[in-house]
Amino acid sequence: MEFAAVVLPHLDAAYTLARYLTHNDADAQDVVQDAALRALKYFGGFRGTTAPDGRAWFLAIVRNTAYTWRHRQQGDAPVSEFNEELHSDHVAPTDPAAAMDLGQAIDALPLEFREVIVLRELEGLSYKEISDVTGVPVGTVMSRLSRARKRLQEALT
Amino acid sequence: MTHPNLELQLDAYLDGELAEAERSELESHLAQCPECTRFLDSRLALRSAITARIPALRAPDTLRQRVRSLQRRARMPVVWRSLAVAASLAVVAFGGWQLGFRQGVGETGETLAAEVITSHIRSLMPGHLTDVQSSDQHTVKPWFNGKLDYSPPVNDFAGRGYPLLGGRLEYVDGRSVSALVYGRRQHIINVLLWPSERGAAGAATQTRQGYHALHWVTPDYTYWVVSDLGLAELREFEQLLQQADSAATPR
Numbered sequence: 417m418e419f420a421a422v423v424l425p426h427l428d429a430a431y432t433l434a435r436y437l438t439h440n441d442a443d444a445q446d447v448v449q450d451a452a453l454r455a456l457k458y459f460g461g462f463r464g465t466t467a468p469d470g471r472a473w474f475l476a477i478v479r480n481t482a483y484t485w486r487h488r489q490q491g492d493a494p495v496s497e498f499n500e501e502l503h504s505d506h507v508a509p510t511d512p513a514a515a516m517d518l519g520q521a522i523d524a525l526p527l528e529f530r531e532v533i534v535l536r537e538l539e540g541l542s543y544k545e546i547s548d549v550t551g552v553p554v555g556t557v558m559s560r561l562s563r564a565r566k567r568l569q570e571a572l573t
Numbered sequence: 574m575t576h577p578n579l580e581l582q583l584d585a586y587l588d589g590e591l592a593e594a595e596r597s598e599l600e601s602h603l604a605q606c607p608e609c610t611r612f613l614d615s616r617l618a619l620r621s622a623i624t625a626r627i628p629a630l631r632a633p634d635t636l637r638q639r640v641r642s643l644q645r646r647a648r649m650p651v652v653w654r655s656l657a658v659a660a661s662l663a664v665v666a667f668g669g670w671q672l673g674f675r676q677g678v679g680e681t682g683e684t685l686a687a688e689v690i691t692s693h694i695r696s697l698m699p700g701h702l703t704d705v706q707s708s709d710q711h712t713v714k715p716w717f718n719g720k721l722d723y724s725p726p727v728n729d730f731a732g733r734g735y736p737l738l739g740g741r742l743e744y745v746d747g748r749s750v751s752a753l754v755y756g757r758r759q760h761i762i763n764v765l766l767w768p769s770e771r772g773a774a775g776a777a778t779q780t781r782q783g784y785h786a787l788h789w790v791t792p793d794y795t796y797w798v799v800s801d802l803g804l805a806e807l808r809e810f811e812q813l814l815q816q817a818d819s820a821a822t823p824r
Contacts, residue, residue: 419643420640420641423640424637424640424641427632427636427637427640428629428630428631428632430632431630431631431632431633431636432629432630435630441633445633445635445636445639448632448636448640449636449639449640449643452639452640452643453643456643518622518623518626518627519626519627522627536588537620537623537627538623538627538629542588542590543585543588543590558581558584558585559581561584561588562580562581562584565584565616565619568619568623569615569616569619572619572622
């Protein structure tokens with residue numbers, strides 16, 4: 417019950433992050449379920465954090481699980497060389513042609529840019545929370561976010 | 574723009590991440606730098622586009638059930654239940670602090686401005702904008718019947734470039750109120766209004782994290798208008814609402 421109270425409210429956010437990291441519904445579901453299992457196992461660790469709620473804590477587990485999953489997908493090749501085209505099950509937009517463009521532009525971002533855009537623009541995390549989730553310093557979060565936005569703007573024009 | 578650091582600052586400003594001193598410094602700079610203002614506008618346009626065009630994803634029910642079933646394996650001490658409650662209270666306190674205002678119209682007005690801006694931001698989340706989606710004022714107005722103890726004035730300003738998009742219920746200032754949603758290009762405008770207290774008066778403009786909140790009181794209604802639209806256009810919209818209000822009320 418207590419575990420569910422911490423994790424379930426963030427399931428949509430977890431699925432969204434996993435979906436954008438894996439490009440694929442089935443894989444995203446597997447990643448989130450796997451992450452929930454890990455979260456359950458390490459739930460005691462949440463007690464030790466100073467996080468105001470479980471969101472950043474759980475999203476960090478989801479992200480790490482997704483990275484592990486990607487790593488496994490391509491043997492021992494470095495994560496940064498993930499082949500996007502193998503997993504291009506695009507998140508379906510609701511309507512106009514422009515939606516396709518922006519959604520595709522997000523999907524086409526390099527992984528480290530895509531995750532900060534999803535965490536900031538779709539999930540509304542603060543820089544500190546994004547830093548907690550991704551494990552990179554706030555300064556790096558800021559520069560990645562800025563570059564990611566620049567790329568999206570270029571894609572829009 | 575030639576200063577990457579300034580771009581980071583502008584992004585941080587847009588994201589509400591600047592400390593007080595940095596923020597006022599940047600605002601003074603913005604006031605005299607069209608280039609930075611253009612940069613900020615382009616970022617706001619990107620954010621509006623993302624809000625408007627990227628659908629919210631929802632965890633499939635099967636996944637929800639699978640995760641819920643995991644909890645049966647959990648053997649958690651009861652103390653964590655109270656931890657979760659304490660954590661959620663901390664979030665509320667923290668959120669309130671983040672949206673706190675320095676300048677303004679007294680503590681009540683500040684709290685209220687923070688409340689209406691929060692409600693605006695919440696409404697921009699996918700699926701939260703309207704309970705009744707219609708550009709027809711004769712559909713939107715009756716929708717509030719039985720949901721509120723007043724019938725809010727509903728006007729469509731499509732002819733003036735501010736089409737009515739719909740309405741929804743909001744809970745603000747300790748009561749249920751009507752929220753009317755208008756559009757202006759990519760921008761969303763929320764109009765929250767409820768019957769005025771007797772003798773109430775006041776007007777204010779507040780800006781926070783790129784959102785403007787305009788407030789005024791007529792003999793009948795207390796108005797709050799919130800948007801990321803430029804202040805000049807928002808003032809024009811305010812004029813339209815005020816004209817419609819005074820036209821509807823015999824003086």
